Amino acid sequence: MSDEFEPTIVAFLCNWCTFTAADLAGSSRLSYPQNVKIIRMMCSGMVDPIYVLKAFLDGADGVFIGGCWPGDCHYINGNLKARRRVALVTEILKQFGIEEDRFWLRWVAASDGVMFRELSKEMTEKLKELGPNPLKVNKMIA
Amino acid sequence: MPTITINNRQVDVEAGMTVLNVAKEIKINIPTLCHNQGLEPYGGCRLCVVEIKAGGRPGLSTSCTLKATDGLVVETDSERVKKSRRLTMELLLARSPNVPIIQTLALEQGVTDTRFSKEDNDCILCGQCIRMCKERMGVSAIGIFNRGSNRVVSTPFDEFSEVCRKCGACASVCPTGCIDISKLSDKEPNYLSSDWNEGLMPRKPIYIPFPQAVPKLPVIDTTACVHLNTGACGVCADTCVAKAIDFEQEDEIVTLDVGSIIVATGFDVMDPTPMESYGYSKFANVITNLEFERLSNATGPTSGKILLKDPDDKWGHTNPPQSVAFLHCIGSRDKNYHEYCSRTCCMYALKMAHLVKDKCGHETQVYNFYIDMRCFGKGYEEFYRRIQDEGVRMIRGKAVEVTDKAEDSSEEGLLIVRAEDTLTGKVLRVPVEMVVLCTAMEARSDAQEVARTLGLSLSADGFFMEEHPKLEPVSTPTSGVFLAGACQGPKDIPDSVAQAKAAASEAQSLSTLGKVVVLPMISYIDKDLCIGCQVCIDLCPYGAIEFDDLKGISVVNEAVCKGCGSCAGYCPSGAAGIRHFTQKQIFGEIEGILAS
Numbered sequence: 001m002s003d004e005f006e007p008t009i010v011a012f013l014c015n016w017c018t019f020t021a022a023d024l025a026g027s028s029r030l031s032y033p034q035n036v037k038i039i040r041m042m043c044s045g046m047v048d049p050i051y052v053l054k055a056f057l058d059g060a061d062g063v064f065i066g067g068c069w070p071g072d073c074h075y076i077n078g079n080l081k082a083r084r085r086v087a088l089v090t091e092i093l094k095q096f097g098i099e100e101d102r103f104w105l106r107w108v109a110a111s112d113g114v115m116f117r118e119l120s121k122e123m124t125e126k127l128k129e130l131g132p133n134p135l136k137v138n139k140m141i142a
Numbered sequence: 143m144p145t146i147t148i149n150n151r152q153v154d155v156e157a158g159m160t161v162l163n164v165a166k167e168i169k170i171n172i173p174t175l176c177h178n179q180g181l182e183p184y185g186g187c188r189l190c191v192v193e194i195k196a197g198g199r200p201g202l203s204t205s206c207t208l209k210a211t212d213g214l215v216v217e218t219d220s221e222r223v224k225k226s227r228r229l230t231m232e233l234l235l236a237r238s239p240n241v242p243i244i245q246t247l248a249l250e251q252g253v254t255d256t257r258f259s260k261e262d263n264d265c266i267l268c269g270q271c272i273r274m275c276k277e278r279m280g281v282s283a284i285g286i287f288n289r290g291s292n293r294v295v296s297t298p299f300d301e302f303s304e305v306c307r308k309c310g311a312c313a314s315v316c317p318t319g320c321i322d323i324s325k326l327s328d329k330e331p332n333y334l335s336s337d338w339n340e341g342l343m344p345r346k347p348i349y350i351p352f353p354q355a356v357p358k359l360p361v362i363d364t365t366a367c368v369h370l371n372t373g374a375c376g377v378c379a380d381t382c383v384a385k386a387i388d389f390e391q392e393d394e395i396v397t398l399d400v401g402s403i404i405v406a407t408g409f410d411v412m413d414p415t416p417m418e419s420y421g422y423s424k425f426a427n428v429i430t431n432l433e434f435e436r437l438s439n440a441t442g443p444t445s446g447k448i449l450l451k452d453p454d455d456k457w458g459h460t461n462p463p464q465s466v467a468f469l470h471c472i473g474s475r476d477k478n479y480h481e482y483c484s485r486t487c488c489m490y491a492l493k494m495a496h497l498v499k500d501k502c503g504h505e506t507q508v509y510n511f512y513i514d515m516r517c518f519g520k521g522y523e524e525f526y527r528r529i530q531d532e533g534v535r536m537i538r539g540k541a542v543e544v545t546d547k548a549e550d551s552s553e554e555g556l557l558i559v560r561a562e563d564t565l566t567g568k569v570l571r572v573p574v575e576m577v578v579l580c581t582a583m584e585a586r587s588d589a590q591e592v593a594r595t596l597g598l599s600l601s602a603d604g605f606f607m608e609e610h611p612k613l614e615p616v617s618t619p620t621s622g623v624f625l626a627g628a629c630q631g632p633k634d635i636p637d638s639v640a641q642a643k644a645a646a647s648e649a650q651s652l653s654t655l656g657k658v659v660v661l662p663m664i665s666y667i668d669k670d671l672c673i674g675c676q677v678c679i680d681l682c683p684y685g686a687i688e689f690d691d692l693k694g695i696s697v698v699n700e701a702v703c704k705g706c707g708s709c710a711g712y713c714p715s716g717a718a719g720i721r722h723f724t725q726k727q728i729f730g731e732i733e734g735i736l737a738s
Contacts, residue, residue, distance in 0.1 A: 008735070008736060010732060010735055010736070016599075016619055017599070020599075037735040039728065039731045039732070039735070041707070041723065042663055042705055042706060042707055042720065042723060043706045043707055043708070045706055045707060045708045045711055046706060046707020046708065046710050046711045046720060046723065047711055048710065048711045048712075048725070048728075049711075050725070051725075051728050051729075051732065054729060054732050055732050055736070058732055058733060058736040059736050060732075060735075060736055071594060072593075072594070072599070074597060074619060074620075074706075075683055075684075075704060075706030075708070076683040076684075076706075077683055078683070078706045078707070078708055081681065081708055081711065081712075082711075085711065085712075109599060109600070110599040110607060110619075111599060111600060111601040111602050111607055112602065
């Protein structure tokens with residue numbers, strides 16, 4: 001095993017789009033980095049900010065939220081609520097010293113398994129550059 | 143009510159009717175040339191003469207102008223009438239000996255030749271064109287000029303008319319077909335072509351969309367109808383016996399409350415014009431598969447004959463082709479257009495190859511340029527063998543180009559298909575008379591809008607995505623919406639029928655049960671934690687949360703809630719949550735992930 005830093009990404013994925021895309025990526029045998037750990041949500045709009053904070057406080061190096069493209073939400077407009085919420089949470093995270101680039105919100109269509117793989121790769125690469133969660137580095141959390 | 147006697151038969155008639163119309167109603171045939179139901183009577187051709195025996199001035203009179211007054215007694219085939227009609231026909235035959243309708247009518251009257259010296263003038267001065275233009279179109283772009291034997295139908299000063307709209311109404315009523323509208327005005331005529339016949343046939347502004355239309359009723363093209371655009375014409379409304387034409391009618395949007403929706407919006411046919419190398423819309427005889435289908439159809443432009451298009455005549459066709467090439471995979475299995483296989487082309491190309499051999503004769507050379515033959519269905523492989531036995535040549539290699547640049551005399555005047563035969567490794571030039579492009583089936587251009595409206599998703603190829611490719615091939619992520627046919631992906635008729643039947647039974651099983659299964663993942667509000675701030679009520683996109691004034695808390699209506707969790711994601715007191723996605727469960731998942 002190499003000593004290279006392997007980030008852990010907690011991904012909250014909307015059941016109707018990004019989760020389906022991840023499923024499609026799997027059933028199409030597209031491999032994506034195992035750093036991405038998926039939690040299924042029914043909608044990106046149900047991701048409570050507390051889940052994001054919890055993930056970072058428990059030592060996650062990045063958090064990814066995947067929702068439907070604007071206008072395509074299965075629940076009319078949950079993704080737009082998520083977008084507003086993410087903007088606020090990003091501000092809070094910055095105050096804890098957690099960089100913006102560790103917290104991603106992206107739109108992925110259900111048919112776009114390829115895009116999910118590309119985003120997973122991209123985010124993993126980015127986090128490898130950024131290094132581990134600063135809370136862990138500063139020994140603020142265990 | 144007046145009563146008249148025609149050929150010793152008493153008839154009750156409506157006041158104001160002409161004798162011609164009465165005769166028509168009781169199925170007595172009176173020949174006419176200048177009469178048109180939609181135009182004012184003219185009495186010009188003198189063919190419709192009848193003999194008045196009593197009740198009027200005795201003698202011959204034109205029945206189109208003769209009013210049926212009470213007590214009138216007429217005969218339509220007395221010797222005197224016949225003699226007069228024969229003379230009229232002889233005179234007409236002398237003026238226009240080469241016009242088919244004159245020849246036919248003359249024969250009907252027993253006239254085979256004329257005693258008068260023959261001219262060659264196709265116009266019989268019946269004046270229908272002039273009356274149509276003046277009375278109906280309200281334009282008077284044409285009129286009759288000069289006197290006596292020099293009378294002609296023309297525009298003023300024989301120049302292009304400024305008022306002519308080039309609507310073609312004059313030409314459409316001309317009994318002899320002698321009007322060339324290009325001489326009336328230099329305006330571009332607005333040719334209407336039949337969509338159903340892939341633009342291969344003209345159509346009128348009022349038309350029945352296709353022979354088997356249900357309901358089989360005519361529709362009016364509002365952009366082309368003269369009445370709707372200028373207020374003139376209205377011939378159809380006046381001549382319709384059932385008085386069924388209503389110009390006031392407008393498009394209606396009907397709102398229906400339904401339990402389920404079956405999406406069967408079909409597909410678009412790819413337009414091969416941008417693929418310039420195949421010369422579609424540049425060479426008249428490079429046609430698409432659907433155009434071929436209309437050609438070979440009995441109700442199509444050639445009544446089912448497979449004929450070459452006449453390059454000089456918009457609607458014309460000439461001879462049967464002596465050689466035809468079918469080019470498979472035009473836009474399908476092509477990285478530049480659509481990567482997918484359109485599934486139907488191999489088989490219909492074989493069918494069309496068979497039709498060419500069958501209808502144009504066995505000596506007709508038929509070539510199929512293919513990448514792979516995909517004859518996967520029941521009986522398909524057997525059909526493929528049969529077609530090969532009929533002498534259809536199969537060339538394994540996609541055609542790259544259709545050109546008219548001949549390299550030697552054998553290619554002169556033909557279309558040359560260039561392709562590599564990948565079995566022999568040789569590059570071929572195959573000269574043919576007709577090229578049929580088997581174009582791709584593609585998602586409808588408005589699929590995105592339909593998907594938005596119904597909450598569906600599109601796969602990468604643009605077709606609607608089913609809920610699960612193997613286990614839920616008919617249903618969609620929106621409960622109660624089902625897919626059928628080529629809107630979900632290219633498919634042939636049996637596959638579309640199978641899917642449509644599946645969709646119908648899925649929809650029926652929902653209504654038969656009378657119950658809907660709701661996912662258990664719906665919201666709840668903990669009544670002990672809710673502080674009654676009511677933010678969740680505004681957040682809920684379905685209006686599923688109501689405020690209980692008595693208890694001062696918000697309450698979820700479980701039948702309406704869809705479980706999106708908008709409320710749970712926000713609730714400041716943590717009272718709102720989603721069953722099976724509780725905070726405890728999600729925290730558990732996060733801890734589990736991060737513990738490893």
